[in-house]
Amino acid sequence: MTATIIDGKAVARLVRERTAREVTELPDAPGLATVLVGDDPASAVYVSSKRKHCVQAGMRDLHQHLPGDISQRALATTLEELNADPRVTGILLQLPLPEHLDAPSLIARIDPDKDVDGLTTLSAGRLAQGAPGLRPCTPSGVIELLDAYQIPIEGAHAVVVGRSELVGKPLTHLLLRRNATVTVCHSRTRDLASVTRQADILIAAAGVPGLVGPDAVKPGATVIDVGIHRTDDGLRGDVDFATVADVAGAITPVPGGVGPMTIAMLLQNTVTAAAARCAAGRFASGVAS
Numbered sequence: 621m622t623a624t625i626i627d628g629k630a631v632a633r634l635v636r637e638r639t640a641r642e643v644t645e646l647p648d649a650p651g652l653a654t655v656l657v658g659d660d661p662a663s664a665v666y667v668s669s670k671r672k673h674c675v676q677a678g679m680r681d682l683h684q685h686l687p688g689d690i691s692q693r694a695l696a697t698t699l700e701e702l703n704a705d706p707r708v709t710g711i712l713l714q715l716p717l718p719e720h721l722d723a724p725s726l727i728a729r730i731d732p733d734k735d736v737d738g739l740t741t742l743s744a745g746r747l748a749q750g751a752p753g754l755r756p757c758t759p760s761g762v763i764e765l766l767d768a769y770q771i772p773i774e775g776a777h778a779v780v781v782g783r784s785e786l787v788g789k790p791l792t793h794l795l796l797r798r799n800a801t802v803t804v805c806h807s808r809t810r811d812l813a814s815v816t817r818q819a820d821i822l823i824a825a826a827g828v829p830g831l832v833g834p835d836a837v838k839p840g841a842t843v844i845d846v847g848i849h850r851t852d853d854g855l856r857g858d859v860d861f862a863t864v865a866d867v868a869g870a871i872t873p874v875p876g877g878v879g880p881m882t883i884a885m886l887l888q889n890t891v892t893a894a895a896a897r898c899a900a901g902r903f904a905s906g907v908a909s
């Protein structure tokens with residue numbers, strides 16, 4: 621193996637420490653409302669980790685666990701209540717939702733000023749136009765990792781495999797803002813490997829286990845694996861780590877790569893949202909000063 625292993629756990633720890641320091645500079649502790657619907661085991665793991673780190677960073681844990689058969693209307697009402705609650709600075713609706721619920725229209729209910737997942741239409745529009753706003757956590761975690769390892773983005777050819785609202789599309793905008801040349805690939809891309817082989821920075825976010833093998837990677841490229849799949853052999857990503865690590869210059873592992881950054885950037889977004897509320901004179905007490 622020749623590649624540098626990008627240690628997402630270590631970078632995430634630094635981001636969390638920075639966030640905890642920023643919390644102490646605020647007049648009021650930020651409050652993060654995680655909303656978990658149903659009992660999906662993976663979602664339960666992620667939400668419990670978000671809550672643990674939220675408390676460790678000195679924030680209020682304002683969790684809501686709702687039944688899996690909750691109606692669209694009742695969930696929308698819960699989100700409206702969280703919008704109105706002055707203790708809540710950030711709202712996170714854990715995805716995926718049970719099939720009977722319409723996620724986009726529920727996300728649309730979240731106050732964009734509390735949208736610490738960066739998933740509302742307004743947050744997406746702000747990102748696309750380069751306006752200040754809250755950015756989706758996994759894509760901003762990828763940028764943070766590249767910066768932490770001083771991997772140049774400006775002028776690099778970045779190839780993003782996957783066009784989801786959660787990762788592929790927002791990451792494309794973040795990379796463009798940093799002056800990368802960006803190519804987006806998806807399930808209809810012809811001869812995927814011929815495109816990914818051109819990448820200086822290759823980001824695999826397709827949701828297909830082991831999709832990226834050594835023949836799809838330019839020697840020395842940076843490979844960021846956003847995929848996470850639970851298999852009989854444990855967790856694995858969209859990249860075949862063992863073989864690609866012999867070709868890449870730097871690579872994220874799964875676990876221990878991008879995943880921990882998702883949670884760290886959520887905490888960072890919650891502090892950013894809280895600071896913006898303070899600047900606007902709206903405090904947890906609900907009283908404008």
Ligand SMILES: Nc1nc2c(c(=O)[nH]1)N[C@@H](CN(C=O)c1ccc(C(=O)N[C@@H](CCC(=O)O)C(=O)O)cc1)CN2
Binds near residue numbers: 716
């Ligand atoms: N509302 C959202 N839902 C989902 C998001 C999101 O950003 N917002 N992302 C993913 C899941 N996710 C966070 O919610 C997430 C995924 C993975 C990890 C992580 O730390 N993974 C560890 C392994 C942990 C394990 O599974 O045992 C790692 O990769 O090292 C954190 C958060 C979908 N839903």
